[in-house]
Amino acid sequence: MTRVVVVDDQTLIRQGIRGLLEVADIDVVGEADDGRAALAVIARTTPDVILLDLRMPRFDGIWTIEQLRAADIDIPVLVLTTFDDDALVLGALRAGARGYLLKDVTLAQLTRAIHTLAEGGTLIAPSITDRMLRAIRSGPSPAGPDAPAVQHLTEREQEVLRLVAHGYSNREIAGILFLAEGTVKNHVSTILTKLGARDRTNAVLRALHEGILH
Known part of the structure; x- marks a missing residue:
């Protein structure tokens, strides 16, 4: 069974995601409400995939990804957020996220993405791919x-x-x-x-x- 840590500052969102994933036979082994708490939970539980929101009030998602990479923790990060801002997408991917989905995805799409990352793949929401490609080609x-x-x-x-x-x-x-x-x-x-x-x-x-x- 794939093991996941859910990081989101909204308690109701975390509980909702946990409930949905457990129905889909994905084991939520930990939760955290910001990046600093996430690092401790991840170190303790060593999940297969980290499900991460970007906008959190204290230590945000990109900060969390950067800290994981600095510590050589090679656990794939799947960003799950309501924001499709180009700068956030590129910032997360450049920091090391392997997947990026918006929160309007279905449970089937979310579970497929989690399994894809757990098996070493990458996945980006099709709705943001074209804009992301244009931004990548025109930027540094x-x-x-x-x-x-x-x-x-x-x-x-x-x-x-x-x-x-x-x-x-x-x-x-x-x-x-x-x-x-x-x-x-x-x-x-x-x-x-x-x-x-x-x-x-x-x-x-x-x-x-x-x-x-x-």
Whole structure:
């Protein structure tokens, strides 16, 4: 059973999400009302996925993601928020979130996203994808001004990267491309190195910015 921590400053929202996820056989192992409390809960429970709101009054969602990455805690973060502001979306993804959904999603969409992230994939709400792509291509590189130049990707690496961008896990990519899962993992590692990216989401963002993905 997939284990989740829910982080939201509104008690009723947290309780509602917990109830819905438990109906869908997802184990909510902890709750927190801001980023600082979340770090303690996450350290204690080590969930498979962190379900995180962005706008919280004290320590917000982006601060929380940055603290997780600084501590090398590689638990996938799925942002679940009412805000589709471009700056917030990009800020969360650049900080290291692997998924971004709005709170108007169905339970089926939410559970699919949680399972996708738990299996190593990424997922962004289709309703914000087009605006996000335009913002990425017109803004600074997601890897930062001091990032190394992008190295050439082979056709196979580009193929793997396209599937990563669509949210597929290594296991799913292996099935699609008829490869061993270990081979896919090696391809992903090489892609991260060539793009100067710290994780899969950052690799997709930089590839979009550089025009490698369309």
